Amino acid sequence: MLRITDQYFWNFVFSVFFIILVVMGAIILETESRILLADLELVDYALITLASWRLVRLFVYDAITKFIREQFWDVKKVGRKYQLEKPKTGPRRTMADLFDCPWCLSVWTTALVMFVYLLTPYAVFPVVFLALSSVATFLQLMSSAVGHKAEQLKRENEG
DSSP states (O other): OOOGGGGHHHHHHHHHHHHHHHHHHHHHHHHHOSSOGGGOOHHHHHHHHHHHHHHHHHHHTOGGGHHHHHTTSEEEEETTEEEEEOOSSSHHHHHHHHHTOHHHHHHHHHHHHHHHHHHOGGGHHHHHHHHHHHHHHHHHHHHHHHHHHHHHHHHHHHO
16 A cells, blocks of 8 residues: 655655755856845846746646656556546656646746856846746736626526
8 A cells, every 4th residue: 555655755855855946046146146146136036936926827827838747647547538637646646746837846946047147148038938928928817707707696696
């Protein structure tokens, strides 16, 4: 019988790997950074935050990156059809959990965006692009929510 703690080992390995990457990134940025962390302004934090949010949505929810998420799932035959299922344990399970959890993935994406943003001036272009895309995504989500609520109220008033 599989216990939930069987997956703890892989979660620990990925956490240690993340910490090592962050420490290595900090060491690299200490000498190679184009902007010092202390010199970041509110607009920089806003861009990094919005770009990170968009990357999370891109990898957790968007159909265009579904092929990446599916690499970490098992394919099971159910009758005449195939169905995706999370692996029970192992590193693929940890990756499937990571790509299924926006809060978990946001830590990784924010570290990546911040590292690249601080490292090179060329990062400004993709970061601004992702940040503007996140604003557009937010506006679309809000307009859909308002439209859904308006339809719901209309149905309630008719009935």
